[in-house]
Amino acid sequence: MCEHLPREMHKNGKRIVETEVKMATQKLVPLTGDQAVAEAMRQIEPDVVAAYPITPQTEIVMNFSQFVADGKVQTELIPVESEHSAMSACVGSAAAGARTMTATSANGLALMWEIVYIAASTRLPIVMPVVNRALSGPINIHCDHSDTMGARDSGWLQVFSESAQEAYENTIVAIRIAEHKKILLPCMVCQDGFITSHAVEGIELFPDDKVKKFIGEYTIEHSLLDMDNPVTYGPIDLQDFYFEHKRQQAEAMKGALTIIPEVLAEFNKTFNRNHDLLEEYKLSDADIAIVATSSTAGTVKATIDELRKQGMKVGLLKPRFFRPFPKERFVKSLSNIKAIAVLDRSDSFSAQGGPWFSEIKAALYESKKQPLITNYIFGLGGRDIFPENIKKVYSDLEAIKKAGKVKSLVNYLGVRD
Amino acid sequence: MANIKELSKIPERLTGGHRLCSGCGASIAVRQVLMGTTSPVVVGASTGCLEVATTIYPYTAWNTPFIHNAFENVAATISGVETAYRALKKQGKIKKDIKFVAFGGDGGTYDIGLQSLSGALERGHNFVYVCYDNEGYMNTGIQRSSATPTGASTTTAPAGKESYGKPQLRKDLTAIVAAHNIPYVAQACISNWNDLVAKSQKAFAVDGPAFLNVLALCHRGWRSPAADAIKISKLAIDTGFWPLIEYENKKWRFTYKPKERKPVVEFLKTQGRFKHLFKEQNKPVLEQIQRDIDAHWTYLEKLVQVTS
Numbered sequence: 001m002c003e004h005l006p007r008e009m010h011k012n013g014k015r016i017v018e019t020e021v022k023m024a025t026q027k028l029v030p031l032t033g034d035q036a037v038a039e040a041m042r043q044i045e046p047d048v049v050a051a052y053p054i055t056p057q058t059e060i061v062m063n064f065s066q067f068v069a070d071g072k073v074q075t076e077l078i079p080v081e082s083e084h085s086a087m088s089a090c091v092g093s094a095a096a097g098a099r100t101m102t103a104t105s106a107n108g109l110a111l112m113w114e115i116v117y118i119a120a121s122t123r124l125p126i127v128m129p130v131v132n133r134a135l136s137g138p139i140n141i142h143c144d145h146s147d148t149m150g151a152r153d154s155g156w157l158q159v160f161s162e163s164a165q166e167a168y169e170n171t172i173v174a175i176r177i178a179e180h181k182k183i184l185l186p187c188m189v190c191q192d193g194f195i196t197s198h199a200v201e202g203i204e205l206f207p208d209d210k211v212k213k214f215i216g217e218y219t220i221e222h223s224l225l226d227m228d229n230p231v232t233y234g235p236i237d238l239q240d241f242y243f244e245h246k247r248q249q250a251e252a253m254k255g256a257l258t259i260i261p262e263v264l265a266e267f268n269k270t271f272n273r274n275h276d277l278l279e280e281y282k283l284s285d286a287d288i289a290i291v292a293t294s295s296t297a298g299t300v301k302a303t304i305d306e307l308r309k310q311g312m313k314v315g316l317l318k319p320r321f322f323r324p325f326p327k328e329r330f331v332k333s334l335s336n337i338k339a340i341a342v343l344d345r346s347d348s349f350s351a352q353g354g355p356w357f358s359e360i361k362a363a364l365y366e367s368k369k370q371p372l373i374t375n376y377i378f379g380l381g382g383r384d385i386f387p388e389n390i391k392k393v394y395s396d397l398e399a400i401k402k403a404g405k406v407k408s409l410v411n412y413l414g415v416r417d
Numbered sequence: 418m419a420n421i422k423e424l425s426k427i428p429e430r431l432t433g434g435h436r437l438c439s440g441c442g443a444s445i446a447v448r449q450v451l452m453g454t455t456s457p458v459v460v461g462a463s464t465g466c467l468e469v470a471t472t473i474y475p476y477t478a479w480n481t482p483f484i485h486n487a488f489e490n491v492a493a494t495i496s497g498v499e500t501a502y503r504a505l506k507k508q509g510k511i512k513k514d515i516k517f518v519a520f521g522g523d524g525g526t527y528d529i530g531l532q533s534l535s536g537a538l539e540r541g542h543n544f545v546y547v548c549y550d551n552e553g554y555m556n557t558g559i560q561r562s563s564a565t566p567t568g569a570s571t572t573t574a575p576a577g578k579e580s581y582g583k584p585q586l587r588k589d590l591t592a593i594v595a596a597h598n599i600p601y602v603a604q605a606c607i608s609n610w611n612d613l614v615a616k617s618q619k620a621f622a623v624d625g626p627a628f629l630n631v632l633a634l635c636h637r638g639w640r641s642p643a644a645d646a647i648k649i650s651k652l653a654i655d656t657g658f659w660p661l662i663e664y665e666n667k668k669w670r671f672t673y674k675p676k677e678r679k680p681v682v683e684f685l686k687t688q689g690r691f692k693h694l695f696k697e698q699n700k701p702v703l704e705q706i707q708r709d710i711d712a713h714w715t716y717l718e719k720l721v722q723v724t725s
Binding site: 047048050074075076078079080081082084085088089090091092093094095096097098100114115118224225226227230231232233234235236237238241 | 457459461468469472473474475477479480481482483484485486487489490493494495496497498499500501502503504505507508511513515532533535536537539540
């Protein structure tokens, strides 16, 4: 039985037995997170992939290159000389009307930075798996979210994956979301470096034809290769129009909050899944809750199961999408919780906590109940997080609940003081 | 060789109404280069005067597909476009034969875009890269680049009490590009239009990357009269300041050689950027510039000889 199965089988704290039976009969393939994403890319079969190696993403591009070499996909590969050129070539390719993908991590994403913004503002639906890794310096190859959190204002959609299975599924659904005519924004599909990208899970791969049918053909409205109707991409946009175009970009991101659940509903129906903008785990009757994303959500779930046996009313809110930020859903899910801890796997150096915390706290300003909330920054540079760390957070939350106030707003978990 | 009557029938891809200066070398270079093919062509441009002055939203001076991405990445960008074309053509989604050309200034090519260019050349994309070389960062206000010649005064290497302008030699980008073993490399100049168009025709015709380094005067940066662009460019050729050469099938060749090279001062004295060199204390600099040009010319002659 694969690791993700028990997690998939809970919805609002209830076990879904039908799903369990159905899924247990599916054939599972042992794959790492990187391999699973490469499989998704094989099934998507983009027209063009431009990519550059960087740990821990490299295995995605390696595996995919082998699919190209073996003739399993028709994709044209551009083995660029840097990530800056990877994203630059992606912009050219996507403007030409090709379904285009790349993948990266950490410093690679940082080197792309300039063009990451241009891709979004040009409204090119490039899908980019990002294997989260600590951004230098100091140099470190292990997991944290400083890379993609730094790109949070770039105008890309961002979805975070708890497991290799989710990374696989998010990659597929991201194509439909990014290419939706009312969205047309690029999308980062994030998974945790090494923890997810290099750990082997039993993966349920969907049939190739079913994936192809779900994503459909990509057609661009204004192709750079339409010689009969020539278009100019990337013009200079000055005081008289730049602002309107940025506003349109903002509206597209806002509109994505309504459209993403529609696409996810279709995905869920097609593949018998239960994806949403965010996922609640034993939250409906919880007094205290953790907000955590990516692989850490799995550790929290396991800890919750243990603490629930001891009678503690603990829960988890696992956001999947950071961009767009599902503000109203946070308010709805968290308003009745007495004390909340937001776990951030990156520091924004704002002196007021990590990015998830800042935005969730701001969202809860609109809640009439204004629950007590605190922040834990953890796991930087791949520092492991254990159930003991999670238990410590829940015990802190118990104390906050009893005291009725937060003593320390921003805390660092699992670090030497 | 191109016939001017035939060339006049090729539709203009860069139309009038753009906002480049009158007497701008870049637009002359672009129009001559685009006369090198009658096929449909997609144009890429790096950030710079050419892009800024031809695409002020909501207007465009391009009646052929055009893409600008950023400053340093036009080669990578056009490599993405060209790859998308191959991918879609393979699938039967595109029927036409399309050519691809990227334009970058010397800042976007010699300096910040060198890596992107090198990568695209090495990967062997089927495209023409044109550097419109005006020997400095003219769009940002005349700063020195690695293409700026010795002795030129620019805003970041100005002439002054302790300075005669740029002390270094310019980079030999044409040779660097040739070292990528691509099918066609050439130096050209807007004053020698038949030579330039012939080179452009070759560049578009080869299978794989081709590179044209086109000296394209900027009268704002060179501090010269706008009406004299072609006259001054011709002096660059006749003094050997900008040799008209090409590299093909492992052979270097002069495509034009002045019967007798004029002294380089004939070229230098036409421009305000070299004005300070004519002060008595800078006499040795003028002599050094002449020696450098002579040495490079001799080197090229030997190169032509050993590779012929």
